[in-house]
Amino acid sequence: MRRLIYEWAESCRIAAQQIAANRTRSFLTILGVIIGIVAVTLMGTAIRGIDTGFDRSMSLLGDDVLYVEQWPWTPGEDFWLYRNRPDIKVADAGRLNEVIASTPNSRLRLAVPAPATMETVTYAKRQLSNVYIMGTTSDYALIGITDCRSGRFLNEPESRGGRNVCVIGLDVAENLFGADDPLGKTLKIGNQGYQVIGVFERQGSFLGLFSFDSQVVIPLASYAKYFKTGSENASIRVKVKDRRQMDEAREELRGAFRRVRGLLPEQADNFAINEQQAFRSTLEPVKAGLAIAGLFITGLALFVGAIGIMNVTFVSVRERTREIGTRKALGARRRTILMQFLIEAVAVCLLGGAIGLVLAFGLFTLVASLFPSFPIQFSPFLVFVALIISVLTGISSGFVPAWQASSLNPVEALRYE
Amino acid sequence: MPNEIAMEPRLARSGADVVIRIEGITKRYVMGATTVHALKGIDLLIRRNEYLAVMGPSGSGKSTLMNMLGCLDTPTSGRYEFNGQDVANMEDDELAAIRNREIGFVFQTFNLLPRSTSLQNVELPLVYAGVPASERRHRAAEALFRVGLMDRLHHKPNELSGGQRQRVAIARALVNRPSIILADEPTGNLDSQTGREIMTLFENLHEGGNTIIVVTHEEAIARHARRVVRLRDGKIESDHATAHL
Incomplete structure (x- = not known):
């Protein structure tokens, strides 16, 4: 257990180094994730905004x-x-x-x-x-x-x-x-x-x-x-x-x-x-439409982003085959290598998610200051959802290359030119 | 350079001071349609504090034997006991644990992590061993002190000379107090002067009680060892003590 924590910390350090060392590549990779996260938060905000605006309007009429x-x-x-x-x-x-x-x-x-x-x-x-x-x-x-x-x-x-x-x-x-x-x-x-x-x-x-x-x-x-x-x-x-x-x-x-x-x-x-209440039912198709459009855009962006991250992780595994061999020679287990590359993929996605959230938040603030009456809601729940989506994207896109890395034969990995 | 290199004696579970016991090891590779017999029955006994050179021309099975000795690969048949443990039939992760505890690798190409400092590189085996961070730093610094790099703790590999890089690699091999140090052409990428310095360092480590196995094709390097094993066509051609000065 203790070893797991040390390995985890080491993997995080290496992941940060890798991202910093390949800034351009990392940034291009996470564009898809950024767009996906901006889309999902915008969608969530719009739907919540409609609800809040509606509730505010409803309170004018009286709900009884x-x-x-x-x-x-x-x-x-x-x-x-x-x-x-x-x-x-x-x-x-x-x-x-x-x-x-x-x-x-x-x-x-x-x-x-x-x-x-x-x-x-x-x-x-x-x-x-x-x-x-x-x-x-x-x-x-x-x-x-x-x-x-x-x-x-x-x-x-x-x-x-x-x-x-x-x-x-x-x-x-x-x-x-x-x-x-x-x-x-x-x-x-x-x-x-x-x-x-x-x-x-x-x-x-x-x-x-x-x-x-x-x-x-x-x-x-x-x-x-x-x-x-x-x-x-x-x-x-x-x-x-x-x-x-x-x-x-x-x-x-x-x-x-x-x-x-x-x-x-x-x-x-x-x-x-x-x-x-009749108004609420007329609003449902609008909300559903927004949700479907948002999910579609989000899904597409995240899918493209996930493919990009998978590709870059494959490249990273290829480039660092000898490093993987060295680590295995020094006693890294399969789990250690798997975790290291997964953490790198997840870290890249989380970075994308964070940038996406900052962008979305900036957009909201801008809209809110330009149109004060526009019902707009930015919630901690959305931040949570966006980060969870980022982590899941990272895990799903990084798993195959990370598994490949962890399964490398140390002899062949050390010999790799 | 400090000459006294204290080593904790690691007691073998069977046999008094036998570290490696190899009996009738073979290794076959299937490459496409052909099967390569890289090792055709090797017997080898290595005792504590031996200084052994493994030699042989390319294709002799030298590299394959080194991979076996280093627990990077398992034999097709035969027995291999490391400190009394049967490693011939171990799983990947069990082998990883043996490599981590018992074997210190020194590679021809150093194989340091490029973006990590000397200290971080030397700490790596301790991370995999589950040693707490403060103790890790302490022991890594100690190992770097032993190889004479106390003033290069926070340098990255690209800020070090070839000889210094190999010293960092040797410190990394030492840091877990392994049973053997396994060096694969350790001077192959160094000029002859630096190569001699590295061999002197191995000499000192040996005198400090370490067991050292050097795989090389250079007679001049092999001459530093106390015993030379020569391979040819997957078999041991000769195995004798050197006239060490």
């Missing part, structure tokens, strides 16, 4: 909320079928709440109507078009994020009475008011004046598609007075009591809304129940 809407979020089969469905009306929310209240042990807590539309918002000479205008009640605080940087969210009298007040997203505030304090000022949505009573905290965007910072929230009653409630964006959001029972809750909601709609048993649903 179901959406009753005209359109399903996931791609469905028939456009016209959805197109001709009846609108989701504000009144449906009230009736849905009655059904929920009459159901014993309901898994649903509360339905909140949140119809929305796109409108132009103006203040003084500044104008923002296509701003997401949502009408809702103070109950919305149960469902979405209503934290305010300044001012406050709608209170109950406001949402019931339909006063013309609004809470605006941070981007809306900055674009319309600049450095001025928006609180108490009156902006125009379409032709109607609304007084700003609150500015939301920065919330970020949903999967980079929809920014919660560019929305304006107004009382439902006011919305109903001036805007079309049955638009495509109309939705009723339903809070679920226990997020571990989402499937059961969705079924209950389906039944409840069928009652609201008065559907007969043989009639199909004429509405969609959406949940954020």
Whole structure:
């Protein structure tokens, strides 16, 4: 055992010498490994980044909320079928709440109507078009994020009475008011004046598609007075009591809304129940594609790298045949020689892995500094995986030449010119 | 150069001071269609502290016998006992252990590791023997001191002269306190002056109690030995003491 450690240390010393003595050759050899490691870490990072970005986006929606809407979020089969469905009306929310209240042990807590539309918002000479205008009640605080940087969210009298007040997203505030304090000022949505009573905290965007910072929230009653409630964006959001029972809750909601709609048993649903998990399933093929592409590139690069290392180890064994003979004459066992060449191959691969990791880390840092919002994650686990892959590549590519070296006949090895 | 070279006496398990006992050894090589009979029955007894030269023209079986003596190869038939151990039928790794403990090799071409220092080169057999690092350094330095290279511990082979390289190789052969030192044409790559110095070193080692076997084709080198074994056509032609001065 002790001898094994000494031999190991000696082999590491010789491996370092060999790599240092053949710098160019070693570097060219490990290019494949470097590329492979960069590819595998990039892939891992991208997949993790998608997951993190997704989770961050999901937390904006709340993971215990179901959406009753005209359109399903996931791609469905028939456009016209959805197109001709009846609108989701504000009144449906009230009736849905009655059904929920009459159901014993309901898994649903509360339905909140949140119809929305796109409108132009103006203040003084500044104008923002296509701003997401949502009408809702103070109950919305149960469902979405209503934290305010300044001012406050709608209170109950406001949402019931339909006063013309609004809470605006941070981007809306900055674009319309600049450095001025928006609180108490009156902006125009379409032709109607609304007084700003609150500015939301920065919330970020949903999967980079929809920014919660560019929305304006107004009382439902006011919305109903001036805007079309049955638009495509109309939705009723339903809070679920226990997020571990989402499937059961969705079924209950389906039944409840069928009652609201008065559907007969043989009639199909004429509405969609959406949940954020649906997005996750649409992301799976993207992640799988990334993983397959990454594995392919990684595998190819590592394969080429492994062949290169095998070749160089063969050359090294050939060049040092006489050294192998000498070592055997001095008492090196087969195991000793095998280990020495394996360690050299693994050391070269580990060096490649380390360089690859440094390169990948540099790339990540660069991307992260250029695009701060880009979801990017560099994890210790990836470092571990990359180093394990390097070691395995070294062992698998070095084994055959190392075995050949260890099997050399000492007499012939010493005679080798 | 230090003249007293103390050697731990290594007691043979059988026979009083017999180190090598060879009886009826043959070696056949199959080369393609033909079979070469390199050794055709050799008997040889080598005792502790002998100084033996093995001579013979090329093709006489001289190299084959040296490989046998050095436990680098095993005979086709016959008995070979090294310090009472039957080495004729040993496996590769067992032979490696015997070579490591019992035999110090000195090669014509020195065979030092090019990128390692003198000290590291001399330490190598001790690494394979499992000696701890501090003791390794100590013993390697001691061996280099014995061959007169105390001031070249950290030089690499390309910073040394041919004679110095061969001294490093001899120190490496000595460091494990082997039963025999087996030198294959040790002066073949040296000029005659340096060659004489190396032979003087062997002389001193012999006087210090070492058993030395030199394989050579040069009469002048063989004359240093106390006994000369001459081979011809795979057999011992003659085996007698020299008129050593």
